[in-house]
Amino acid sequence: MRIALAQINTAVGDLDGNRALVLKNLHEAESMGADLVCFPELALCGYPPEDLLLKRDFLAGCSRSLQVLAHEVGETAVLVGTIDLCEDLFNAAAVIHCGEVIAMYHKHFLPNYGVFDENRYFAAGDEGLVIEVAGVRVGVTVCEDIWYPGGPVESEVAFGGAELVVNLSSSPYHRGKHRVRESLLQARAADSTAIVAYVNCVGGQDELVFDGGSMILHPRRGRLASSPHFVEHILHCDVDTTGLWAQRMAKPIHRYMRQGALRRPTRVLELDGQESPPAGGRPPLNIQDIAALQDEEEVLQALLMGLRDYVRKNGFQDVLFGLSGGIDSSLVAVLAASALGPSRVHAVFMPSRFTSAVSREGVESLAGALEISLENYDIDEILHSYLDQAGPSLEGPGGDVALENLQARIRGNILMNVSNSRGWLVLATGNKSEFSMGYSTLYGDMAGGYAMIKDLLKSEVYRLARFINEREGKEVIPAVILEREPSAELREDQRDSDSLPPYKLLDPILEDYIENGLTIDEMESKGYDRGLVEDVISRVDANEYKRRQAPVGIKITPRAFGRDWRLPISVHRPPRGS
């Protein structure tokens, strides 16, 4: 039995486009003699559709699209993620064969943590589904269903005799997640003595990136084949179930699973006319097994795909940003030029009297080397005009801070001028350390439509910049930018370290607080200074109001400032030491 896993890049809401993409991949798989072609979770509507699922006409459109698709499907069976609106709304896998939707499987386990809100939309399924394709019994599951023991995988194996379990996923990327996934899927394959075929989507959607990495795992032989990350791909594989039955009979776990598993009703459907291989045989396969990406390369690819898809899916051609001569905007420049090509990338340098010669040199050399356009606007005169015309607005105990923020806001205005007049997308260049601590100006350097590195701590920004230089074997990001001390250059001799702990102390605390959820006590016992930890946490908490108005950006860590971070703004904060 030949299976194809189609790792595609759909667009949320593009019902016609997604269906066309499914068909294109189906035809390619057919030409390779596939018996079964599998597509990701909710491929027909794009993932995650969020509150589009509350719109009646959107749901009707999804249902129509599935019917249209079915008419195009012949002998090669299709498993595709879609919604099913019947007695309630389900996150479903449709089985299509010979022009008809012959079965619908309903996802059992609905994730409602992290970035997920599936209980908001869907009812949970409670039936297993096994289809027999070319003599192989195939269990059907959707994403989360395979993450838990005791779920439909066990029912389908125990009561439906599944030897291959297909999992349709749309699993958002975070750093290193593919390793977690593979070990989980391998464990599920081993427990159930079944081959697992996992198909994931790729692409960027608002704050999420999907990294693909579809794979086929054998309970004993491990990974049989896998797709690359961050690109569309069809993974073909001939599934050989020889020996699985005997292994099961020899292992007591199957008898216990059968006793222990929740006895979910499990339908078994045999597809007609699939017993014999096609006349003339099938084209030979060149089985692919792609090595995983190294950590920084993986992050780099995620950022490039995230930006590229945000730009494309929102109908932009060009992007712009303020290039300051600092590391953050320099990294953004390099990433944008790489993602979109330099002709679509525009830097704006907006010096003031506090801007150093080093900054100017860095900006000019970087823009020149990247061959991106560079505009220059000096902001001093504009600043003076505010002082002349609205001087009293800057008077008060926070006058110095107000003056610094105003410079950042003048720059934000100029970027928005360009954006509004020319239709280009503004990239905000802030990093996660800044967003965490509120070391950024609302409507100033936070202005923009997409904050592509907002989920990278400052030290990760440096690490990625150095990685890019090493990978390219040259100073893509000039050494002068990498080696200078970080400064916002909003007053004379300003340094980030005037307002923040050194990043090498700060970033581990931020990571432990935000991503790892450690308490102050736990951090103290790890050896951090308690006072420092309390200071940092109190600043992170107090700056929620800024983050709430921040642009979306690409999730890189297990906990980004996006859908997976839902803190109140109004929170009583106990005095220190309490």
Next chain:
Amino acid sequence: MRIALAQINTAVGDLDGNRALVLKNLHEAESMGADLVCFPELALCGYPPEDLLLKRDFLAGCSRSLQVLAHEVGETAVLVGTIDLCEDLFNAAAVIHCGEVIAMYHKHFLPNYGVFDENRYFAAGDEGLVIEVAGVRVGVTVCEDIWYPGGPVESEVAFGGAELVVNLSSSPYHRGKHRVRESLLQARAADSTAIVAYVNCVGGQDELVFDGGSMILHPRRGRLASSPHFVEHILHCDVDTTGLWAQRMAKPIHRYMRQGALRRPTRVLELDGQESPPAGGRPPLNIQDIAALQDEEEVLQALLMGLRDYVRKNGFQDVLFGLSGGIDSSLVAVLAASALGPSRVHAVFMPSRFTSAVSREGVESLAGALEISLENYDIDEILHSYLDQAGPSLEGPGGDVALENLQARIRGNILMNVSNSRGWLVLATGNKSEFSMGYSTLYGDMAGGYAMIKDLLKSEVYRLARFINEREGKEVIPAVILEREPSAELREDQRDSDSLPPYKLLDPILEDYIENGLTIDEMESKGYDRGLVEDVISRVDANEYKRRQAPVGIKITPRAFGRDWRLPISVHRPPRGS
């Protein structure tokens, strides 16, 4: 049996303050001879705590706070909403008596729609709880539990003999919701032939306002007593269950309920030493039954409480905003002066050459009448400075729009100058019609920490302004402001109607699309022009990116642009007519 319902205004995260507030109310109820005092859902931690519930030390603090509270509780029993962290995390009602937490009830139905995300945090309970207090059997429920038939109310009545069902709620306000609540609670009382005692919280928390309106309903006699809306209050009532038993025996519904209800285990606990009334009797009660507020009065009170609490709970003293002479900022001025007192309210007038004499007069007369401070900054010179120094940034096909937006952003900057230098909160003054259509400038008129009227359509802004004038019997909002044609005054002779359909056509479409979820077909069949509807919807959808960076504001409608509106930014939009 004497019950007290304590409708209190807690603060999210203020464990000590909330406990002190509970104790203060407990002591007051004790002095009135209460046998049982009931507090709202999650009163000890404040509602909604959102992702604070993912913090281990926060949960530990909540558990400690409950134990500390228990030590202060004597003969008068307490029912208080809190979390229960045992084998999992539950949204719970703690029963406290004589120094001890004697039982925990776990909420069964976890809302996960609209603004709610309770599946993200809590496990669902599956046991009923009935406590016998001074001879009356009291069923315990939390919020959503009483909204569905077939839930714990029926189990507690059928298997625990409850004659009084207490419901601890933290039910967010939207316009007219109290009527829905009362009819629902009355139906539940009638179905179960039980008295229902409903206690809700009051106060503002970010985008939500809680409106109180606690009440006691009798299955036959209807509302026995009720609390006012939007203020803290203790509702005392002597519960008389006479006749309920006989009514149940005479009604077949109870036998069917017993057969039909899910047989949830239901604990019955008798509290010691509560059979006899206290020596010396109890003070007499003056039973309160407060008439509901009229629609506009209700909205007004919600806005005032929302603003007052946002300011207080975030540690601000003063607020400021741009006063333009238009209806939106004028209404905000009136509301802010009323909520906070005029000495804490500061208007900033920022005219340009496009500002009309009418605007200037309106601003001066309103600020004078309200006795709020008024600063003036002319923005023309600053605008010229941008043109001189950054002219090319404004060149392009969208140059005219860019120039309009820049004016709004200069104003936004000046407001932020004042905010940063003096520590005052900026109020954004946009309305829901503008937020819907994107008829507003990011970082310009959208700048601010709190957008208090963002959930009022333009026509509702007018309605509320007229209501205020009628209520006060004078032109609080000058007629000249109410009667002029709406204009952003960003270019010569500009009118809102240049860019938007007339509000009397636009607002009903927005309401049907956003709040009522109607499809284009449904709206056409209501008589709207199809082309107009398509235009409006496409603009609403396309401006999601702006709303995502908007300040929070007060939810007034069943569907506000906040936690209950989760649309993707990147959505493929089909060409018109498809």
